[in-house]
Amino acid sequence: xxxxxxxxxxxxxxxxxxxxxxxxxxxxxxxxxxxxxxxxxxxxxxxxxxxxxxxxxxxxxxxxxxxxxxxxxxxxxxxxxxxxxxxxxxxxxxxxxxxxxxxxxxxxxxxxxxxxxxxxxxxxxxxxxxxxxxxxxxxxxxxxxxxxxxxx
Amino acid sequence: xxxxxxxxxxxxxxxxxxxxxxxxxxxxxxxxxxxxxxxxxxxxxxxxxxxxxxxxxxxxxxxxxxxxxxxxxxxxxxxxxxxxxxxxxxxxxxxxxxxxxxxxxxxxxxxxxxxxxxxxxxxxxxxxxxxxxxxxxxxxxxxxxxxxxxxxxxxxxxxxxxxxxxxxxxxxxxxxxxxxxxxxxxxxxxxxxxxxxxxxxxxxxxxxxxxxxxxxxxxxxxxxxxxxxxxxxxxxxxxxxxxxxxxxxxxxxxxxxxxxxxxxxxxxxxxxxxxxxxxxxxxxxxxxxxxxxxxxxxxxxxxxxxxxxxxxxxxxxxxxxxxxxxxxxxxxxxxxxxxxxxxxxxxxxxxxxxxxxxxxxxxxxxxxxxxxxxxxxxxxxxxxxxxxxxxxxxxxxxxxxxxxxxxxxxxxxxxxxx
Numbered sequence: 001x002x003x004x005x006x007x008x009x010x011x012x013x014x015x016x017x018x019x020x021x022x023x024x025x026x027x028x029x030x031x032x033x034x035x036x037x038x039x040x041x042x043x044x045x046x047x048x049x050x051x052x053x054x055x056x057x058x059x060x061x062x063x064x065x066x067x068x069x070x071x072x073x074x075x076x077x078x079x080x081x082x083x084x085x086x087x088x089x090x091x092x093x094x095x096x097x098x099x100x101x102x103x104x105x106x107x108x109x110x111x112x113x114x115x116x117x118x119x120x121x122x123x124x125x126x127x128x129x130x131x132x133x134x135x136x137x138x139x140x141x142x143x144x145x146x147x148x149x150x151x152x
Numbered sequence: 153x154x155x156x157x158x159x160x161x162x163x164x165x166x167x168x169x170x171x172x173x174x175x176x177x178x179x180x181x182x183x184x185x186x187x188x189x190x191x192x193x194x195x196x197x198x199x200x201x202x203x204x205x206x207x208x209x210x211x212x213x214x215x216x217x218x219x220x221x222x223x224x225x226x227x228x229x230x231x232x233x234x235x236x237x238x239x240x241x242x243x244x245x246x247x248x249x250x251x252x253x254x255x256x257x258x259x260x261x262x263x264x265x266x267x268x269x270x271x272x273x274x275x276x277x278x279x280x281x282x283x284x285x286x287x288x289x290x291x292x293x294x295x296x297x298x299x300x301x302x303x304x305x306x307x308x309x310x311x312x313x314x315x316x317x318x319x320x321x322x323x324x325x326x327x328x329x330x331x332x333x334x335x336x337x338x339x340x341x342x343x344x345x346x347x348x349x350x351x352x353x354x355x356x357x358x359x360x361x362x363x364x365x366x367x368x369x370x371x372x373x374x375x376x377x378x379x380x381x382x383x384x385x386x387x388x389x390x391x392x393x394x395x396x397x398x399x400x401x402x403x404x405x406x407x408x409x410x411x412x413x414x415x416x417x418x419x420x421x422x423x424x425x426x427x428x429x430x431x432x433x434x435x436x437x438x439x440x441x442x443x444x445x446x447x448x449x450x451x452x453x454x455x456x457x458x459x460x461x462x463x464x465x466x467x468x469x470x471x472x473x474x475x476x477x478x479x480x481x482x483x484x485x486x487x488x489x490x491x492x493x494x495x496x497x498x499x500x501x502x503x504x505x506x507x508x509x510x511x512x513x514x515x516x517x518x519x520x521x522x523x524x525x526x527x528x529x530x531x532x533x534x535x536x537x538x539x540x541x542x543x544x545x546x547x548x549x550x551x552x553x554x555x556x557x558x559x560x561x562x563x564x565x566x567x568x569x570x
Contacts, residue, residue: 003171004506008499008557017494017558039498040514040528062528064496065558124502 006117007124008065015111016065021075025058030142033061034134036126041067043131045075045138052083064127070115071131077109083139090136097128154447154455156540162187162443163538173508176546181326181354181487181534182512183376187443190379193436201435204428206405220431223438224421230441231371232362233388237420240387240394241429245353246276248372248387249320251424252349253280255397261317263289268311268319268346270295270303271524274326275517277351281320295321297524300478301328305336316346323355327518327532328477329487331359334366342367347393353377357536358456358485360449363388380440381433387424394420401426452537456486459535463488463544470551472560476530486535489516491527492551495558500531503557504550511547 025046035042041063048056057075062068074093078086093112096103097119105112118124160166163185168175177185197219203212205220224236233239242248257267267281271294285292293311296304303321319341324331334350341348349370355361356371357378363371370393375384389397399406399417403426408416417423444452460481467473467490476489492500501513514529515522522529533547555561 002506004503004553004557007502013558041498062496064498064502066499068496121502127498 003120006120009114009117011111011114012065012069012117015069015072019068019072021058021072022060023058024060025056027056028058030138032134032138032141034130034137036063036067036130039064039127041127041130043067043071043134045131045134047138049083049142054078054081054083054086059131063130064124066115066118066124066127067130070128073111073115074131074135077112078135083143086135087139090132093132094129097125153458153540154451154537156455156538159447160538160540162189164188164191166538170508170510171506173506176507176509176543178533178535178539178543178547179510179512180357180377180536180539181516181532183382184357184379184536185538186379186381186440189443190381190436190440193439194381194432197432197435202432205431206422216431216435219435219438220429223434223441226438226441227386227388230361230445231356231373231386231388232364234364235391238388238391238394240389240421240424241434242372242385242387242424243383243430244376244385245351245372245374246280246385248370248385249276249349249351250280251387251400252370252372252389253284255400255424256347256393257281257284257290257318258287259398260396261288261290264291264315265317266291266293266313266315268293268295268316270297270321271520272297272301272303272325272327272330272518273320273322273520274351274353275519276353277320277322277349278520281318290317291315300480301325301476301521302330302478302483303332303337305333308337308340312340312344312346314344316344318347318349320349320351322351322353323359323361324485324487325477325518325521326354326487327516327521327530328489329485329534330478331483331485333483334368338367341369354485354487357444358449358453360453369393375433375437375440378440379443380437381430383430384433384437391420394424399423399426403427447537453485455537456535457481457484459486459539459541459544460484460488462541463533463547466544466548467551470548470555472555473551476525486539488533488535489530490533490551491530492554492558492560494560495554497529497531499558500551500554503554504531504547507546507550507553509546509550 028046028048030047033044043061046058059071115128118128165185203216205217224239227239228236296307298304347369350368352371352373356373371388373386376382406426408418472493474491497513512532
């Protein structure tokens with residue numbers, strides 16, 4: 001398999017060309033932007049979070065197919081997940097991309113494994129992780145600004 | 153066409169491979185490759201001629217000084233300056249333009265004055281003027297562009313005023329290859345007594361330059377884009393202007409005398425060459441100039457136009473390929489900026505990289521132009537004297553590979569763009 005085929009797996013092309021979560025989300029209560037300064041890729045996440053659960057996820061912005069496929073997959077996997085579940089998915093994903101070892105993704109997240117190809121293209125790692133880092137930042141901000149639960 | 157196959161043999165890097173494929177180098181607009189002679193000149197200098205210049209009381213030093221100054225004379229001849237003292241060595245075009253901004257514009261421009269540029273300029277011909285604008289309350293105005301991205305010369309009077317103090321434009325656009333008519337711009341600069349600055353980063357390497365004929369006040373260029381080493385730039389300036397200006401940087405070599413609480417700057421050109429410069433680079437630059445001269449700049453430009461004449465019709469036949477830049481090849485240099493519809497330029501760059509083809513992808517330091525066109529960037533192939541038909545054919549095969557990987561023939565694509 002050529003390196004090009006390692007990186008541009010069919011599933012990546014498929015996700016990047018069929019963005020189901022691309023667009024604005026007027027009801028969103030979290031907006032977070034991430035930019036890769038070196039290549040100009042940019043992603044704006046729009047999330048509707050209720051009771052610490054992501055109800056709906058959408059995104060806008062522009063970037064290469066790796067960045068867009070990664071963002072599209074991420075958006076589809078985090079809907080209807082609690083923030084805690086999402087946080088562990090972020091860790092899982094970043095570990096898969098960053099680790100020297102070959103790490104698999106559990107069901108139902110197997111599609112994300114298609115992004116493993118970036119490991120052979122160090123300069124493209126940031127394309128795959130941009131939206132995930134942005135999501136991590138969004139959750140951090142949200143948790144920090146959330147009023148602490150009152151008792152009684 | 154030039155005998156590019158023979159020329160290629162002079163460039164050792166062009167005999168190497170990238171990602172297991174013979175290197176097809178199509179990024180000379182970013183930096184050119186170097187012939188063996190230039191590489192040798194640099195290492196020979198370090199091996200047997202190295203000494204600091206302008207001060208040593210020994211043979212090595214004064215011989216090094218002679219070599220350094222010989223390059224100045226060669227640059228003077230190359231661009232037809234009046235005298236070698238009008239040639240200042242800097243690090244690159246960017247530093248040359250900054251030198252004008254800091255030492256001329258900040259000193260002489262006043263609040264309400266205007267600097268005329270265009271939206272097509274490289275960041276290095278925009279940001280220094282923005283810095284001046286912020287510091288001095290100066291306004292930046294833009295030359296209108298035509299639909300095929302030339303300056304709209306007829307509309308220049310609309311943006312020209314008595315307060316226009318500087319006009320600064322590129323000789324040739326690095327992003328889409330338009331060659332600008334400098335004599336027309338010069339005419340307008342004269343009308344309002346504005347200083348005329350030319351960003352020659354893409355000029356002197358591909359086009360004949362005669363600063364007296366252009367009648368520009370400043371011309372900035374980089375050695376590394378014209379077969380020379382990195383870290384060597386040139387600022388040509390008219391003597392009377394250079395004399396009026398304050399030094400850019402202070403330090404050794406730029407002074408005539410220093411006392412407890414003051415200094416007197418050195419005469420030209422040393423006034424603008426503080427500290428030890430890239431001596432080996434300047435010395436090797438002379439060899440690059442000789443090489444270009446032996447081929448002939450006019451011939452190099454003609455060669456690049458012939459590459460365009462071969463490549464553009466072929467590229468137009470490929471579905472999904474979108475081309476930028478004028479099709480009037482008399483006003484264009486060897487730059488092809490393109491997109492494959494539905495594919496991000498970085499993906500094009502990566503796929504071509506795997507085929508051994510080096511192109512550039514992104515905004516090419518021309519964000520305002522990209523924003524004007526409404527795209528995040530382009531893929532850019534740029535050509536020089538060592539490129540030929542085979543390189544264009546490799547590029548076309550590479551683009552076909554992009555189309556295959558992205559399955560553009562099979563399905564409708566959706567462009568995810570702003």
